[in-house]
Amino acid sequence: MVALAVLAIVVVLGVRYFVWVDVGGRCVIGIRPSLVGYDNSTVKRALETLRHGSPGDYRKVCTHVGSINPNPSCGGFGGGCFWHGQNARGRASIDVSTEHGLIWTVAILVHETCHAIQFHEGRPAGFDHEDECYNEDHRIMRALVQFE
Amino acid sequence: MKRWAVIGVVVLLVAWGWLRAFAWFDPLAFCRIHIDVELLEGDRSGIRHAIDVVRREDPIAYRALCRWVDRIQEERQCDAGDPQADRRVRGGAGIPLGVLDPAIRQAREAPGCYVRGSRIIVLRRAPDGAGGPPLVRERAEALKRLAGYSRAFWVEGVR
Numbered sequence: 006m007v008a009l010a011v012l013a014i015v016v017v018l019g020v021r022y023f024v025w026v027d028v029g030g031r032c033v034i035g036i037r038p039s040l041v042g043y044d045n046s047t048v049k050r051a052l053e054t055l056r057h058g059s060p061g062d063y064r065k066v067c068t069h070v071g072s073i074n075p076n077p078s079c080g081g082f083g084g085g086c087f088w089h090g091q092n093a094r095g096r097a098s099i100d101v102s103t104e105h106g107l108i109w110t111v112a113i114l115v116h117e118t119c120h121a122i123q124f125h126e127g128r129p130a131g132f133d134h135e136d137e138c139y140n141e142d143h144r145i146m147r148a149l150v151q152f153e
Numbered sequence: 154m155k156r157w158a159v160i161g162v163v164v165l166l167v168a169w170g171w172l173r174a175f176a177w178f179d180p181l182a183f184c185r186i187h188i189d190v191e192l193l194e195g196d197r198s199g200i201r202h203a204i205d206v207v208r209r210e211d212p213i214a215y216r217a218l219c220r221w222v223d224r225i226q227e228e229r230q231c232d233a234g235d236p237q238a239d240r241r242v243r244g245g246a247g248i249p250l251g252v253l254d255p256a257i258r259q260a261r262e263a264p265g266c267y268v269r270g271s272r273i274i275v276l277r278r279a280p281d282g283a284g285g286p287p288l289v290r291e292r293a294e295a296l297k298r299l300a301g302y303s304r305a306f307w308v309e310g311v312r
Contacts, residue, residue: 058270106228143238150233152266
């Protein structure tokens with residue numbers, strides 16, 4: 006009985022912190038444990054925002070990304086990374102630092118997903134990979150941030 | 154019996170403190186809005202004062218705030234675009250933001266912004282030297298307006 010309860014708690018906490026599950030949207034994305042604060046919640050908030058605010062971009066994330074690493078990586082604090090390699094052939098793993106809050110987390114998510122799409126489409130060597138993806142994150146920020 | 158009453162009171166006090174500590178909590182209005190601030194530089198009480206002004210002055214806006222906003226985040230600024238989308242910025246050229254895209258500069262100067270698709274309002278952290286009643290007033294007005302944007306997104310489908 007105790008073992009069952011412990012197992013239930015582990016499963017609940019695992020799903021709560023380390024997996025994004027959207028049954029209706031048929032989307033499951035793993036989120037690696039974070040070393041910095043509550044970054045997993047920021048990633049989940051960013052995915053939720055994208056799901057409602059820009060369903061097209063959300064669908065692209067679900068199609069091309071299998072796991073998200075919220076820890077600072079080669080992009081440093083506030084940046085992101087996409088690693089080319091055999092591991093990225095299926096749904097890719099992307100690094101998305103959450104240091105600068107929700108808006109930038111959404112932007113980096115879209116930026117790194119753009120690189121995953123480029124990789125999956127086999128863009129040729131020498132192609133300007135960054136221009137297209139910076140334009141993508143700029144576009145999503147302009148679309149979602151409302152101020153006056 | 155008396156011991157259980159004491160335990161009950163203690164539990165209630167702890168729950169009350171927990172619900173209030175990181176949030177605006179108004180049980181009579183069924184309203185709880187989480188407030189996120191920087192650990193060292195943040196000012197949760199300033200944001201509470203601004204919400205209190207909205208509550209006292211504008212019940213309709215307060216209702217919208219409670220219903221359509223579940224989190225207020227204090228951040229350095231609102232960013233409505235990525236300056237690095239311009240190659241010249243990535244190349245290290247010091248180009249004024251207003252030249253690139255006026256919206257980026259305007260968003261950074263705005264007291265706050267709403268992120269479409271969320272129930273989250275971002276408030277700009279108080280600039281150095283700013284504070285007191287003018288800042289509370291500015292934030293209260295921003296909260297009224299931004300809660301309206303959230304309501305419009307979720308109810309009227311303004312996308």
